Amino acid sequence: MTDTKKSIHGEWSSRSAFILAATGSAVGLGNIWKFPYITGEHGGGAFVIVYLLCVALIGIPIMIAETLLGRRGRENPVNTMQLLSAEAEQDPRWQYVGWVGMAAGLLILSYYSVIAGWASAYVFKAFTGSFFNADAAAIKQLFSDFIGSPLQLIFWHTLFMAATLFIVARGVDKGLEKSVRILMPGLFILLILLVMYAMTTSGYFQGIHFLFSFDFSKLTGNAILIAMGQAFFSLGLGMGCVMAYGAYLPNDISIAKTSIIIAAVDTLVALLAGIIIFPIVFTYQLNPGSGPGLIFETLPIAFGTMTGGWLFGVLFFIILVFAALSSAIALIEPTVSWLVENRGISRQRASLQAGGIAWLIGLATVFSFNAWAAFKPFGLTLFDLIDYVTANLMLPLGGLAIAIFVGWKMKQQHSAQELNIVDPEYFKLWLMLTKYLAPAAVFLVFLHVVGVL
Numbered sequence: 001m002t003d004t005k006k007s008i009h010g011e012w013s014s015r016s017a018f019i020l021a022a023t024g025s026a027v028g029l030g031n032i033w034k035f036p037y038i039t040g041e042h043g044g045g046a047f048v049i050v051y052l053l054c055v056a057l058i059g060i061p062i063m064i065a066e067t068l069l070g071r072r073g074r075e076n077p078v079n080t081m082q083l084l085s086a087e088a089e090q091d092p093r094w095q096y097v098g099w100v101g102m103a104a105g106l107l108i109l110s111y112y113s114v115i116a117g118w119a120s121a122y123v124f125k126a127f128t129g130s131f132f133n134a135d136a137a138a139i140k141q142l143f144s145d146f147i148g149s150p151l152q153l154i155f156w157h158t159l160f161m162a163a164t165l166f167i168v169a170r171g172v173d174k175g176l177e178k179s180v181r182i183l184m185p186g187l188f189i190l191l192i193l194l195v196m197y198a199m200t201t202s203g204y205f206q207g208i209h210f211l212f213s214f215d216f217s218k219l220t221g222n223a224i225l226i227a228m229g230q231a232f233f234s235l236g237l238g239m240g241c242v243m244a245y246g247a248y249l250p251n252d253i254s255i256a257k258t259s260i261i262i263a264a265v266d267t268l269v270a271l272l273a274g275i276i277i278f279p280i281v282f283t284y285q286l287n288p289g290s291g292p293g294l295i296f297e298t299l300p301i302a303f304g305t306m307t308g309g310w311l312f313g314v315l316f317f318i319i320l321v322f323a324a325l326s327s328a329i330a331l332i333e334p335t336v337s338w339l340v341e342n343r344g345i346s347r348q349r350a351s352l353q354a355g356g357i358a359w360l361i362g363l364a365t366v367f368s369f370n371a372w373a374a375f376k377p378f379g380l381t382l383f384d385l386i387d388y389v390t391a392n393l394m395l396p397l398g399g400l401a402i403a404i405f406v407g408w409k410m411k412q413q414h415s416a417q418e419l420n421i422v423d424p425e426y427f428k429l430w431l432m433l434t435k436y437l438a439p440a441a442v443f444l445v446f447l448h449v450v451g452v453l
């Protein structure tokens, strides 16, 4: 915890490297696959507004808090929380934040890899011309045939997990940093091109209307919880990922500024994805609430009919896979760094062990779409259940704990030192949000969902 302490895994080579890597972990399936489908399921506009409020008022302050913990501790999330609770003379049980986070990371990775596997399969389908001139019904059929086949899903899930582990095993500077440098700009360019396509469709205004006009009567307590969970998920908060990445952050970089940039880019990508997908949904009279298959049932129609659609289709799914890869490596990093630092095993072995567990749990998601589709404890498939518990319960709880620790338990001079904010007014604003607003908001949403409010 001295100023000179460095992580044993190395450091980001520059501010832009950190921003790229952190944006790489934030921008992923959560933005392009999940945001549109849950927005569709919850009626659009009002859900989007709640989501944006959650990002601004809860997400950004907690992202700043989580990064500063990581940089001050400079170790894996468990050790970091141990060290910092000792420094703040607090209960060592704060380290459970790190434990719960590692568990959430592996659980999320388990299904993340399956869905990223779908995207990988779609690279192949786009390449072989499966979308060419196909109508909406044919595209839907293609998707349901695909997810109906456990063997195919397992094949792509395995391939994606193997790719993730390969990158993670190579370490922070060689593996993580290089893989995002080219991808983020590429993703951005492609999204802009697709937005331009969406503007030419007949359902454009209806899509925009759906996304941005708010009818608050459709908003239920559960929808608010899901919007909040999505803010945590999309920013990658509440499970020690940001903490693990913060541990590799050089001391002279402004945490507040970088957090705001990352959150802004992440939100922009999600909105762009929505602006692309909903016009297609309405142009072809599809159901916006059709669930996790939404992007796989809509985008291929566009690729199959637009000029240059073959190329755009191939590129889009390739970039989606890479965006998912740069998030998957972040999901596993807390566990891998814990295994390396505390169990003394090599990075390679650690990746294999952590990834093996996530791969195995991932089979539950694979079968949720076919063999076990009818098995619904609490009315949800196993995939929906894992997603619900992690995104809507574990991440917000982790975030709540982080906000309470940084806002109430840590010495203010220490957080001020890490943030090094020149303007004391900004520091005060952040502290107020972290101390009062963010914890209260998370708490109120929980109370609302369990029916107390």
Ligand code: TRP
Residues within 6 Å of the ligand: 025, 026, 027, 028, 029, 030, 031, 108, 232, 233, 234, 235, 236, 237, 238, 239, 241, 327, 328, 330, 331, 395
């Ligand atoms: N944010 C990523 C996405 O939107 C997924 C992700 C990466 C994540 N790291 C995380 C989610 C940590 C929760 C916690 O796809």
